[in-house]
Amino acid sequence: MTEVLQPLTETHASDSMRAALRVRSPPLGIVGHAAVAAAAAAWATGVGTLAVWRHDHFLSHRYDLGHMVQAVWSTANGRPLEFTDGATGDQIVRLAAHVDPILVLLVPFWWIRPEPETLILVQAAALASGVYPVVRLALKHVRSGVAAAMLGLWYLAYPWIIWNALNDVHPITFTIPFLLYAIWLLDEGRLVGFAAFAALALACGELVGLTVAMLGVWFAVRRGQRRAGTAIVAAGAGWTLVCLAVVIPALNDGRSSRFYDRFESVGGSPTGVVIKLLTDPGAILAAISSSADVQYLALILLPAAFLAFAEPLLLAAAIPQGSINLLSDFWSTTQPMFQYVAPVLAPVIAATVIGLGAIPARFRVVAAAAPLSAALVCLAVFPPVPGQQEFVFGSKESGPRVAAMAEAVALVPATAPVTVTNRVGGHLSARRHVYLFPERAHASWAIIDRRDAWTSVAGERVDVPLFRRLLKGFDGDKRWRLVYDEQDVRVYRMSE
Numbered sequence: 001m002t003e004v005l006q007p008l009t010e011t012h013a014s015d016s017m018r019a020a021l022r023v024r025s026p027p028l029g030i031v032g033h034a035a036v037a038a039a040a041a042a043w044a045t046g047v048g049t050l051a052v053w054r055h056d057h058f059l060s061h062r063y064d065l066g067h068m069v070q071a072v073w074s075t076a077n078g079r080p081l082e083f084t085d086g087a088t089g090d091q092i093v094r095l096a097a098h099v100d101p102i103l104v105l106l107v108p109f110w111w112i113r114p115e116p117e118t119l120i121l122v123q124a125a126a127l128a129s130g131v132y133p134v135v136r137l138a139l140k141h142v143r144s145g146v147a148a149a150m151l152g153l154w155y156l157a158y159p160w161i162i163w164n165a166l167n168d169v170h171p172i173t174f175t176i177p178f179l180l181y182a183i184w185l186l187d188e189g190r191l192v193g194f195a196a197f198a199a200l201a202l203a204c205g206e207l208v209g210l211t212v213a214m215l216g217v218w219f220a221v222r223r224g225q226r227r228a229g230t231a232i233v234a235a236g237a238g239w240t241l242v243c244l245a246v247v248i249p250a251l252n253d254g255r256s257s258r259f260y261d262r263f264e265s266v267g268g269s270p271t272g273v274v275i276k277l278l279t280d281p282g283a284i285l286a287a288i289s290s291s292a293d294v295q296y297l298a299l300i301l302l303p304a305a306f307l308a309f310a311e312p313l314l315l316a317a318a319i320p321q322g323s324i325n326l327l328s329d330f331w332s333t334t335q336p337m338f339q340y341v342a343p344v345l346a347p348v349i350a351a352t353v354i355g356l357g358a359i360p361a362r363f364r365v366v367a368a369a370a371p372l373s374a375a376l377v378c379l380a381v382f383p384p385v386p387g388q389q390e391f392v393f394g395s396k397e398s399g400p401r402v403a404a405m406a407e408a409v410a411l412v413p414a415t416a417p418v419t420v421t422n423r424v425g426g427h428l429s430a431r432r433h434v435y436l437f438p439e440r441a442h443a444s445w446a447i448i449d450r451r452d453a454w455t456s457v458a459g460e461r462v463d464v465p466l467f468r469r470l471l472k473g474f475d476g477d478k479r480w481r482l483v484y485d486e487q488d489v490r491v492y493r494m495s496e
Contacts, residue, residue, distance in 0.1 A: 024188055025140035031143075036135055036152060040128040043156045044468045047165045048124035050384065052117045054166055055426060058405045059386065059394050060116070062086065062425025062436050063460065064339075065168035067094075068103060069116045076107045076114070079325075079432075086436035093481045096251035097258060099206040099243040100171035107404060111277065116426060119169045127165050130177035130346075131155050134237040135186035138368075140187070141357030147368035151353055154372040158303050159379045160345060163337040166384055167392045168426070170339035171204045179211065179346035183314070186219050187354070191228060201343075202236070206243035206257075210320035211343045212236030218313050261331040273327065287327040296326070296334040300344060303375040307367070310346045310355025317347035331461075337382075337392045391454075394423075404487035405449065410492050411484055412445045419443040421452040434447065446480060446492040 001248040030038070054060060067083050070095045073187075074082040081094035081103060094103065109122050134155040138148035155161070164173045178201040187232040198212050213236030220229025248257050260269045266287050267276040277284050287293075300322075301308060308315045321343040325333040333340045352371055359367045382388065387397035397405075409427045412418050417433035424447045428434060435443050436456055453467035474480065484491035 010040060025136045025184075028136065028139065030134075035149075036132055039152060039156060040125075040131050042376050043131070044121075044125045044128035047162055048121045051120045051124055051166045054386075054393060055116060055120060057397055057402050058423045058427070059397070060168050060426035061391075061422045061430065061454075062420060062434065063422055063454075063456070064170055065116060065120075065426040066429035066434060068106075068119060068169045068171070069426070070121065070431070070434055071103050072106050072110050073114070073430040074432070075104055076110050077147070080104070084434045086439070089435050089439040089441040091433070093251050095247055097248075098171070099247050100205040102171045102174060102200065102206050105203075110182070111310060114430065116169075123169050123173060126159055126163045126174050126177050128156070130161070130180045130349075133177075133180040134349060137184050137187065137350060137353045138356070141354045142364050142368060143357070143361065144368070147356070149367045150365070150368045150372050151356075154303075154368075154375050155349060155370065157375040157379055158345070158349070159298070159375060159384075160303070160336040160341055161381050162379070163382070163389075163392060164342060167337060169337060170342075172208070172339050172342045173204075173421075175204045175208055175211075175342045176345050179208075179215075179343065182212070183215065183346065183350040186215060189223065189225075198232070198236075202239050203249070205343075206248070207238035207240055207321060207324060208343055209236040209238070209243070211317050214317035214320060214347075215314075218317060221313055243343055262328045265329050266327050284327070288323065292331075292334050293326045296336065297322070299336045300341065300348060300377070303371065303378045304348055304352040305370040305374040307355050307371060308351040309356050311351040314347055314354060315351040318344040318351075319480070332391070335389075337389050382425045398487075401487045401489070404489040407486065408447050408484055408491045412447065416445045417441075417443045418445040418447065418448050420447050421449045422454045423452050424449055437475065444494045446474075446490075446494075448474070448490050448492070450488040450490065 032344060055065070062085060067086070070083040071081045074080070081101070082091055083094055084090070084099075085092045095101065099242060106122060112118070118437050131152045135148050135152045138151040139145070142148060142151070161176060164170075164176070167173075178197050182194050182197040182201060185197060200214075201208050202212060213233045214231025216229045216236060218229075219232060220226045223229070244257060249255060252258065256269065261275065265325070266284055267273040273284070321340070325340050325344070328334075332338045356364055356367055358421055375425045384393060386393055405424055405427075409424065415431060416429055417435070418431070419435040419437050420428055421437050425434060428447065433442060435441055437446070437448055438455070438457065440446065448471070450471060453464045455463065455467060455470070457467050457470075479495050480492040481495050482490060483493050
């Protein structure tokens with residue numbers, strides 16, 4: 001059986017390999033299901049509570065929790081996926097920026113409890129559910145209940161999964177569990193189930209189609225199912241093509257993706273990247289081989305003890321999104337705490353689990369301890385605590401500051417158009433118009449935290465000198481009347 005489960009890299013699989021890969025994973029049993037459910041529930045409760053604490057202490061953001069809250073709130077109120085563009089102040093449809101209609105599926109949860117915390121907890125629960133396909137894959141390929149339990153715990157300890165549960169709410173983050181379920185079902189040959197979870201993953205973003213397409217390649221080679229594999233490749237690639245060439249331009253006034261400017265150094269568009277690759281491959285190489293890029297790749301693979309290389313063809317499914325992250329000029333795409341890593345993690349995790357099946361049976365339990373140990377070490381080095389990463393989990397605010405921000409938020413009427421600084425904005429986004437300071441268009445209220453110098457006009461980063469100039473300009477606008485001023489948190493109201 002060890003030989004049967006060896007990873008394949010050649011084009012054609014043997015008949016014995018194809019037959020072996022049709023073997024379904026062994027049943028988990030009532031006790032096993034209960035144990036997995038309990039572990040997932042405990043993780044979702046613990047990590048979800050920490051994520052809610054982070055939000056309640058004003059360490060979340062208008063970018064991006066507020067965007068998702070507003071899009072879900074708007075959908076629940078009859079304006080599908082509408083939100084206020086932080087850069088321009090225009091009311092736009094979410095799909096003009098990212099094609100992630102998965103947000104619509106969050107609306108029923110909003111109806112149950114219309115609070116940002118609801119979306120935070122749903123995201124945590126979704127990530128926790130990813131432990132189930134990991135355990136099922138482990139039972140099939142590693143053939144050890146002990147090793148499967150260790151790998152389940154490893155998934156829950158994977159530092160970047162925990163960090164993504166804390167990092168506001170992002171549709172792309174949901175690809176971690178969705179893709180893991182899709183990979184497990186594809187490995188089982190259950191194409192209907194795979195199609196359902198692949199569709200959910202595609203609904204999380206326009207570029208996820210490239211990852212799904214690579215799963216089709218893996219299925220065609222590993223299972224010898226060329227027709228089904230080709231169909232998966234076509235569906236995945238087609239989704240990305242339609243999103244980029246049709247959906248986004250149609251909803252973005254005929255313009256291409258607003259995020260192409262993050263790739264100016266390598267061509268500024270998908271076509272530009274291809275041209276750059278053909279005419280100046282050195283520029284592409286330089287863009288993906290900086291010290292930050294190398295560190296990024298190491299941080300992704302280190303919690304897996306680099307065992308994902310044992311199943312290289314499945315690991316290759318991480319290449320499309322991973323390459324996009326490396327090519328980007330935007331600094332946070334190569335930080336594994338951020339959401340951009342999500343479509344990369346599922347192939348890395350699944351390849352690690354399946355790859356362990358290539359190890360002789362007597363060594364698998366010991367081998368399964370390696371990624372668990374590596375993940376725990378990484379988690380100790382990068383603990384999800386206040387101040388560890390200044391944007392995702394910034395330094396803890398003092399009690400008086402938190403109280404002042406809460407009082408400020410309570411002053412603004414629920415339907416009033418408001419302009420806000422970034423951290424306060426996550427608490428005021430369930431309304432029609434929410435502008436990110438200094439944009440104020442038709443705002444009638446303003447909450448400005450004078451210590452929060454992060455702005456979109458600074459290139460989505462902190463720029464203290466620019467922020468001070470913006471504050472000076474706002475203070476000089478006599479149309480605004482100061483109604484609250486505590487702990488550098490100010491509330492203004494537009495004069496009648």
